[in-house]
Amino acid sequence: MPQIPSTTKGMQTRAHLLSSARAVFGRDGYVGTTMSGVATEAGMSLGGLYRYFADKEDLFAALVADTHDELFRASGTTAHRLEEDPYQALLDANTGYLTHYYDNRDIMRTLVEAASVEARFRDIWWQMRSRHVTRFATVLKMKFGMDEVDGLPVTRVAEAVACMVEQSAYVWYAQDSLQEDPIPVDQAAQVVTRVWHASFFGADRGSSV
Template sequence: MPHLPNTTKGRRTRTKLLEAARSVFARVGYVGATMSGVATEAGMSLGGLYRYFSDKEDLFAALIADTHDDLFRASGATEHRIEDDPYQALLEANTGYLTHYYDNRDIMRTLVEAASVDPRFREFWWQMRNRHVDRFTTVLRLKCGMEAVDGIDVRGMVEAVACMVEQSAYVWYAQEELQRAPMPLDQAAQIVTRIWHAAFFGNRR
């Protein structure tokens, strides 16, 4: 049975296996990845891999376990309060999100693929995006007294704009090799922030 190691050596081995898994998933995708491929990448036996992870799904779940929380924290760490300076607060939130997305673009690309073929990861992706939408909806309602925008329910607006940021990050970074030119992170953050700000606070800066 797979287990969480309680020795230093075991923890190092598990980390090594996750690093190998990340390389394999990034190279061949979720569907193409195999346990034997990860074992080969790590220079371990297949039996050794199964002592730590029960199957490919368990391995990928472990790989993305921290990414969700890290992404959520990165997009919420703002120095400015949205009720005082909405543009700067949004810019800081979007910069945090996009930077962390970029740093984990291989995992995020694989997650999108996994979500399309595996109900377990479709649910994970759904909860991940809804956590962001719920947080910002709550902030707008509590901090800015905003229940609707021009008669449209604020949560629907938040969901639409959040989808724009998520898809932009996917196109710019998860599929960056298809871009004619790289999208700098600071420019990306400014682009999506202007759209966020215009949607909820008008064009005033």
């Protein structure tokens, strides 16, 4: 059974294994990655790797866990208040999300692949999306009394716009090797923020344009 390290050396070894696994998952994808490949990358015996992780699924889940929480925090940290300056608050949130997505594009690309073949990662992917949608819809209801947008449930509209951001991030950054004209994060954040803002607060944002 895999062990949870309690010593400094053990924690350093686990961190090294995760770093090596990230390199292999990023290079070979989820399906193409093997435990032996990770062990080779880490310069460790296969038995040594199994002392820390039960299998490939367990190994990738450990990589995804921190990214999941960090992505949620990054998109929730804003310098502006939504009720005072909606556009700037949305821009802050989208910049945080896209910056973290870009920095972890290898993991996010692999997660999309893993979600298509493993129910565990499908559920993690779904939870990541749902947390973002629920948080934003709740804020709109609490701060603006917004239950609907032009007669449509606010949660459904938030879900649609969140899907737009997620897919844009995947196309722009998870598949960045296919991009002939890369889009900087600050520009990407402005693009998706215009759609967010127009969807909930109207296309005209006055002096913020």
